[in-house]
Amino acid sequence: MHSFGYRANALLTFAVTILAFMCAIASFSDNFSNQTPSAQIQILNINWFQKQPHGNDEVSLTLNITADLQSLFTWNTKQVFAFVAAEYKTSKNSLNQVSLWDAIIPEIEHAKFWIQISNKYRFIDQGHNLRGKDFNLTLHWHVMPKTGKMFADKIVMSGYRLPDAYR
């Protein structure tokens, strides 16, 4: 009953149980954080808008993204993954979501930013439905914890429109 083996076993079991419990309450504490992120996206320029040889529309945009995601960071946050997606409907598809840009924010200091870039990923439609198309731009964020449950949410900004003709 008091051999080294039994003592080591008991110690190990206790240590693992305590560790699991600590991870669980660390994750649970994330529920109490007050999150007030804000963002704005402007389309500065439509760089070009063409129909590809295969028949799919493609557009290249320059976006101006301003965001303050500092309130999403808690002590249990490892990084925040932010991305901007364009959402629109077509006659064939009830929903299309195309990711245009993403960034990994490893620390709270980098979470308040202003960036002006052209789309990182190609904005290609399934078909040629983009002329004159109204679409939303959504800023999504995905909070990845040091341990436990991940949170994700988004801000939807509507009112964007693609030009009526190719250029």
Add this chain to the structure above:
Amino acid sequence: MGWIGETVDSIKSIKIRQLLTQAVTLGMIVTSALIIWKAMMCVTGTESPVVVVLSGSMEPAFQRGDILFLRMTKDPIRTGEIVVFKIDGRDIPIVHRVIEVHERKTTGKVDVLTKGDNNDVDDIGLYADGQMWLHRHHIMGRAVGFLPYVGWVTIIMTEKPIIKYLLIGAMGLLVITSKD
């Protein structure tokens, strides 16, 4: 003739009963582990409720050796979700993020494109020849939670099977030699 009866009695009464009890206890432990695993499969709705991260394509969020908790619901697949999928004909599940979704109005079917956060290009190169999109039936689950470092045990046991055999051998030895 008496001593044969005595020997047989002693063999029957001591060793076999003890051995059987130990075997039953071991069987109970193994089956309770199996019950817990199957129950987790039911609760989370996916055939692998826990996966180990094997590659560095989702760094720095998920490092090799972390474990992910998965869940699969009937909710539609949307961009930003971290999904686990298997390509037809390959065994290894891949954990990447959805970057594009096209959902058909009439059938509700989706075309999905994925990409690892740390990769430069999307996953078209990983899909089967000629496959441009993933569909719902490829996707095994969504990652909802995460625990760091715990998966190293599984990685070590898979990549160096010697350690697995050593561990099982040591456990077997413990079971046989323990007095209760």
